[in-house]
Amino acid sequence: MAKVTIDGHTVEVPDGTTILNAARLVGGETVPPAMCYYSSLKGSGGKCRTCLVEVSKGSEKDPRPMPKLVASCSTPVMDGMEVKNKTSPRVLDARKGVVEFLLINHPLDCPICDQAGECHLQDLAFEHGKSATRYEFKRREFEKIDIGPYIQLHMTRCILCYRCVYTADQLTNGRVHGVMKRGDAAEISTFIEKAIDNDFSGNVIDVCPVGALTDRTFRFKSRVWYTKPMDAHRDCDKCCGKAVLWMVGNEVYRVTARKDQFGEVKEFICNTCRFDKKEASDWTIEGPRMIDRHSVISANKYFEPEPEHTPLLNKA
Amino acid sequence: MKRKLLIDKAGVPGIASYEVYRKEGGYRAVEKALKSMAPDDVVEEVKKSGLRGRGGAGFPTGMKWSFLAKPEGVPRYLLCNADESEPGTFKDRFLMEKIPHLLIEGMIVSSYALGANTSYIYIRGEYMWILHILEKAIAEAYQAGWLGKNILGTGYNLDLYVNPGAGAYICGEETALIESLEGKRGNPRIKPPFPAVKGLWGCPTVVNNVETIAAVVPIVNDGGEEYAKIGVGRSTGTKLISACGNINKPGVYEIELGISVDEFLYSDEYCGGIKNGKQLKACVPGGSSVPILPHFLVTRTAAGEERLMTYESLADGGFQTGSMLGSGGFIVYDEDQCIVRNTWNFTRFYHHESCGQCSPCREGTGWMEKVLHRLEYGHGKMEDIELLWDIQAKIEGNTICPLGDAAAWPVASALRHFREEFEWHVKEPAQAMQRNYGRVTEKVFEAANA
Known part of the structure; x- marks a missing residue:
């Protein structure tokens, strides 16, 4: 076990835990934002650099501070480590820079983007970004690509977090989804536009933090904040069958996996549940689902099922 | 008397061939190391020599070697980084082109010191003709019994391969090199774990520059203390x-x-x-x-x-x-050279070579290039100079691998020492264009806008 202090909160965690996961035990403002790390995907993390933190004391044995800011999602804690997240101006400054970098090649057109309301980049920019951009050049643009009948890829919005690549690698068999080219020309691609033909391919939509991979059966049907999320389950022979139905009245507009308070899916669902079961009668509805207050989705007039002061934990 | 230890024989006719190299005293270091020294003795000599990595970072080689994890039953690898892609650097090219056997000799001795039975030379794809030179030299070394099974009857086995890259600067970063060698996309890995613990195919690995490995030969021949007397x-x-x-x-x-x-x-x-x-x-x-x-x-x-x-x-x-x-x-x-233009040129290189894995480098290098391009072609603003400073500061130290730092440092230093020249480009764009490109025409200004 290792004792680590993050922004003045001390927690004890098993050896090998990353700083980010330790911070998530503390919760609240102490948790660094993460755009690429995904706890259920092996190898993810370290890329977006939004989770940078300052290590002001290395460990009990070696108290020297680390010279550079470190990615909290991939740096394991040491006993006696002291970490500064929100309390370090250096971190906040660097994070502001990262948000700006992520946004220079990302279109600033949230009003017409299908992901708006549940977009992690939108949340991140809302909390850490600046209100105006200093970027005055042409942004990179791509044509929209349909990957099979259910998924649409719009690389223009991609922030190259690689989550979908890991999902495709680890959840589906046969590697057809990856990254081509390099630098700011890099793009997510299914090699030779081959459709991902797999029962779990729909999960790339859920792991995508931005509007680059969207559900073709839901695109532009509704803004997410006009739909009501309901926890529901069904007996499924392929997956856990636990999902969230996004409903308007009694109509199911779309089905997604359940995301925890950090926006991560712990139990992935299959394409049958996601795309084919769109009737309320297909499901056993458990009740309304809570949504994280920090998200832009709740900044509007979203109806809250429970009082505001309840912890941010989901029921899942 | 200035001593040359590596390329003093570079002028000898036919030194690239095995016969001439052997006649000039080549492969003495292999004989000495394998017959009369234990692997740890070689590491000790390298430590005594004070040799530091010649690839750029200058980390003490002996210390790097002693960090290598040595778990039982797991192979260890020595990789030679011949992906020399830094603009302005062409020393390894000269060494490999002229005296390929020196590198091979160094690889054998170093592999022996580290207990590696398979070693690779990762060479940049643009050096294809050197790849052929090295392959010929390796074939000669196999034939003469310096490589393969039971070298010199000592029971030590070593296989040496040359592997070309596909033309990426980033593959000179050691973990990207390892990824590329494994046949994957050349993206740097997130450290820790360091290659000394988990490198090629998850096994302990040492990556050294061509010149570093070549320098092991005179160190073994003359002793580490003798080497340390220089400098x-x-x-x-x-x-x-x-x-x-x-x-x-x-x-x-x-x-x-x-x-x-x-x-x-x-x-x-x-x-x-x-x-x-x-x-x-x-x-x-x-x-x-x-x-x-x-x-x-x-x-x-x-x-x-x-x-x-x-x-x-x-x-x-x-x-x-x-x-x-x-x-x-x-x-x-x-005195005639333009620092703004030079900085733009360097930044264009880093933009082109960024692997695109982490955000500050992927987006920041491109942004810097565009701003510098604007400054160079007479459309810059005074705010651009502050903006550049801010971008480089946000990249430096916040990336996965040192490419971000490498892209930020030239910009930072140019702004630090040559700010007047940047300002001059903003204030007197026509004069700046006149100096850099001769007569300024409408066409040039238009080209800058494109």
Whole structure:
């Protein structure tokens, strides 16, 4: 076990835990934002650099501070480590820079983007970004690509977090989804536009933090904040069958996996549940689902099922 | 008497062939190491020699070797980093082209010291003809019994392969090199774990530069203490410097560490002074990544001491008034050269070579390039200079691998030392264009907008 202090909160965690996961035990403002790390995907993390933190004391044995800011999602804690997240101006400054970098090649057109309301980049920019951009050049643009009948890829919005690549690698068999080219020309691609033909391919939509991979059966049907999320389950022979139905009245507009308070899916669902079961009668509805207050989705007039002061934990 | 340990025989006719190399005393180090030394003795000699990595970072080689994890039953690998892609650096090319057997000899001795039975030379794809030279040399070495099973009857086995990259600067970063060698996309890995613990195919791995491995040969032949006699302080031995730019004698020179920059730049033995009798304007002493030095800081440090060609002296003054020895790519600029244009050129390179994995480098390098392009072509604004400073500061230190730093340092140092020139480009764009491109026409201005 290792004792680590993050922004003045001390927690004890098993050896090998990353700083980010330790911070998530503390919760609240102490948790660094993460755009690429995904706890259920092996190898993810370290890329977006939004989770940078300052290590002001290395460990009990070696108290020297680390010279550079470190990615909290991939740096394991040491006993006696002291970490500064929100309390370090250096971190906040660097994070502001990262948000700006992520946004220079990302279109600033949230009003017409299908992901708006549940977009992690939108949340991140809302909390850490600046209100105006200093970027005055042409942004990179791509044509929209349909990957099979259910998924649409719009690389223009991609922030190259690689989550979908890991999902495709680890959840589906046969590697057809990856990254081509390099630098700011890099793009997510299914090699030779081959459709991902797999029962779990729909999960790339859920792991995508931005509007680059969207559900073709839901695109532009509704803004997410006009739909009501309901926890529901069904007996499924392929997956856990636990999902969230996004409903308007009694109509199911779309089905997604359940995301925890950090926006991560712990139990992935299959394409049958996601795309084919769109009737309320297909499901056993458990009740309304809570949504994280920090998200832009709740900044509007979203109806809250429970009082505001309840912890941010989901029921899942 | 200046000693040359690596390329003194480079002029011998036919030295690239096995027979001539052997006749000139080649493979003595292998005989000595395998027959009379234990692997740890070789590591000890390298430690005593004070040899530091010649690829740019200057980390002590002996210490790097001693960090190698040695779990039972797991193979260990030695990789030679011949992905020499830093603009201004072409020393490894010279060494491999002229004396390929020196590298092979170094690989055998180093592999023996580390207990590696399979070793790879990862060479950049653009050096395809050198790949053929090395493959021929390796075939000769196999035939003569220096590689393969039971070398010299000692029971030590070693297989050596050459593997070409596909033309990516980033594959010179050790973990990207390992990924590429494994057949994957050349993206740097997130550290820790370091290659010494988990490298090639998850096994302990050491990655060394070509020159570092070649330097092991004279260290084994003459002893580490003898090697350490050359040089000043912690900068021991000799170093290959590839000099280019506005000098009379560009080329690859082997210097004893500790000669003065003044001597290197102006003596006829080395660079031979600035071409066409012009004045020195600036110098990049260690490849494009290291900070640029203005003329008054090249031969003297800020404290007024003589600057020497050593790791410490070139870094004297930190990034404020110093630079780095780096990979030894010595680029000299005369009074006619434009620092804005040069910085743009470097940044264009880093933008092109960024792997695109982490956000600050992927987006920041492209942004810097566009801003610098605008400044260079007469459309810059005063705010651009502050903006550039801010972008580089946000990239530096916040990336997965050192490419982000390498892209930020040249911009930072150019702004630090040559801010007037940037401002001049903003205030007098026509004059700046006139100097850099001759007569300024509407067309040039339009091209800048495109």
